[in-house]
Amino acid sequence: MKNIKNICIIAHIDHGKTTLSDRILEITGAIEPRKMREQYLDSMDIERERGITIKSHPLRVFYKSKKGELYEINIVDTPGHVDFTYEVDRSMAAVEGAILLVDATQGVQAQTVANTYKALEHDLEIIPVINKIDLPNANIEETESEIEDLIGIPRDEIHKISAKEGTGVEELLELILEKIPAPTGNESNKLKALIFDAKYDKYRGVIIYVRVFDGIVKPGDKIMIFSNRQTYEVSEVGAFTPEMTPTKSLKAGDIGYIIAGIKEVSLARVGDTITSAIEPIETPLPGYQEIKPMVYAGMYPGVPEYYEELRKALEKLKLNDSALVYKPDHSPALGFGFRCGFLGLLHMDVVKERLTREFDMTVILTAPNVEYKIILKDGTEILINDPAKFPEEGEIQEIYEPYIKLSIITPPEYIGKLMNLVQTERRGVMISTENAGHERVVLIFEVPLAEIVFDFFDRMKAVSRGYASMDYEFIGYRKSDLVKVAVLVNKEPVDALSIIAHKSKAYTVARKLVDKLAELIPQHQFEIPIQAKAGGRIIARSTIKALRKDVLAKCYGGDVTRKMKLLEKQKEGKKRMREIGRVSIPQEAFLAMLRIGDEDN
Known part of the structure; x- marks a missing residue:
């Protein structure tokens, strides 16, 4: 185990x-040069196109040190986006050390700090590494001082590499052998393994990614998943080299995979503990929690007849993504669909993209919402994530909304603009500021989650010219003064366009929303009023003018009464059409809330 x-x-x-x-795979010879490609571990097309990691990717390589000893190195490449924080946390729980990578051109950013603190909580040995030193705009000295000031690691311990060119990567592998402690554990103890990820294979069922802390697991063993007490027989165990390679067993200290005929990813959740069904352990590994969605949105098929196909597509997608939550829903405007829960906006975007690519589904997504806690006058407590189901004002005693702790790292010249954005525009409260080394400041706010769900990230990047970065964590529910803003199109309420807003901002948001909808909904043969209603009264209105035919074009002079008669006839027709006509609302209109800030930018 020491190796x-x-x-x-x-x-x-x-x-x-x-x-x-990629470079570690090349240096250790884990992949033949002819099979090598850029971003080898990113298996999804979306990951490769956007240059982001969405799923954790484990990897086992064998490396012969300069002293001639052979070592087994297990590496977990974690997602970088704030939406997937829990996956990163569980990946850290599966290892003894972490490589903290910092871009020499961008310096320490919000996720860097958040991940460092997490690594320290897990008591990991951290190796700080500055990457992209080959780029002409690399600012190595400044990045060193940021790491020293913000994270507290002395600059003489910071390793410098260029992952693209391969410079310093072999020295980094030697550093890993020297600094990272070997795993502890005992093969003769009862089986104790942590699930840090899982994926679904349509031929083999769920493939669980595990770190074995104690004991040994091999094909034919009976295992139990701790949280739901389900038992299974192991059919295969193996390692990622980097493809899945079967092995005889997985022992204490190993990272690998287990296939045991599990049918759904939701039965093998990230953070759960696996033990022997015959000799189970008494207490599971710490840190397991149910993943809770942060953002909710309505999802409807582009063509109502495809409801069943959308249901099947979501079922298949959920097999691979246990964080996706959905339940059937109905909207008078859009018909039958689903109310879906996501980890954040990136997760929502990825799910929509995967539905389009993998299942050829065209879907309509409504504007995202967060989950509110409402106490009714009869004392009942309910959770609402859909504005359409928001109770009437007279039934509500108190409303609580989710709050987050928001950290923004920025150069000092943008502090004023960012404080204005968070405090004035987004109802945030300043908690503290910290100096983050030369030309860097950390701003910490407490903000309602609903305020950063829409276009906050884009606005933050715009006011800081792309220099600011953010990270956030959920801190709980707080009492708030909220109101439902319902939208009426042609005097008919359209639930899918309703939003929940703070009373102080209800009129402003309603005004912008009706104006935006008037731009997005095409003209019809009749006049369409668009109204926003809150607290039992109309608070904003915009009108889409009717498409009019020039009925006087054929009149060349003559009696004026003839012209009046033709105009009157047209007026009657328009009036009748407004009563029986239906308004077709395009997909962009349902995301109007996301586009309200376009003009401000």
Whole structure:
């Protein structure tokens, strides 16, 4: 076991985690040169196109040190986006050390700091590494001082590499052998293994990614998943080299996979403990929690007849993504669909993209919402994530909304604009500011989650010219003064366009929303009023003018009464059409809330 090293690679988005994994694969000869490709571990097309990691990717390589000893190194390449924080946390629980990667051109960013604190909580040995030193705009000295000031690691311990060119990567592997402690554990103890990820294979069922802490697991063993007490027989165990390679067993200290005929990913959740069904352990590994969606949106098929196909597509997608939550829903405007829960906006975007690519589904998504806690006058407590189901004002005693702790790292010249954005526009409260080394400041706020769900990230990047970065964590529910803003199109309520807003902002948001909808909904043969209603009265209105035919074109002079008669006839027709006509609302209109800030930018 002393020759096993388990590490994970942690960093902000786009700091080069997957590129570093590529170079390690090349140096250790784990892949034949002809099979090598860029971003080898990113298996999804979306990951490769966007240059982001969505799923954790484990990897086992064998490396012969300069002293001639052969070592087994298990590496976990983790996602960098804030939506997948829990996956990163569980990946850290599966290893003894972490490579903290910092981009020399961008310096320490919000996710870098958040991940470092997590690694320290897990008591990991951290190896700080500055990447992209080959780029002409690399600012190595400043990045060193940021790591020293913000994370407290002395600059003489910071390793410098270029993952793209391969510079310094072999020295980094030597550093891993020297600094990362070997795993502890005993093969003769009862089986104790942590699930840090899982994926679904349509031929083999669920493939569980595990770190074995104690005991041994081999094909034919009976295992039990701790949280639901389900038992299964192991059919295959193996390692990622980097393809899945079967082995005779997985022992204490190993990272690998288990196939045991599990039918759904939701039965093998990230963070759960696996033990022997015959000799189970008494207490599971700490840190397991149910993943809770942060953002909810309505999802409807582009053509109502495809409801059943959308249901099947979501079922298949959920097999691979246990964080996706959905339940049937109905909207008078859009027909039958689903109310879906996501980890965040990126997760929502990825799910929509995968439905389009993998299942050829065209879907209509409504504007995202968060989950509110409402106490009714009869004392009942309910959770609402759909504005259409928001109770009447007279029934509500108190409303609580979710709050987050928001950290923004920025150069000092943008502090004023960012404070204005968070405090004035987004109802945030400033908690503290910290100096983050030369030309960097950390701003910490407490903000309602609903305020950063829409276009906050884009606005933050716009006011800071792309220099600011953010990270957030959920801190609980707080009492708030909220109101439902219902939208009426042609005097008919359209539930899918309703939103929940703070009373102080209800009029402003309603005004912008009706104006935006008037731009997005095409003209019809009749006049369409668009109204926003809150607190039992109309608070904003915009009108889409009717498409009019020039009925006077054929009149060349003559009596004016003839013209009046033709105009009157047209007026009657328009009036009748408004009563019986139906308004077709395009997909963009349902995401109007997301586009309200377009003009401000």
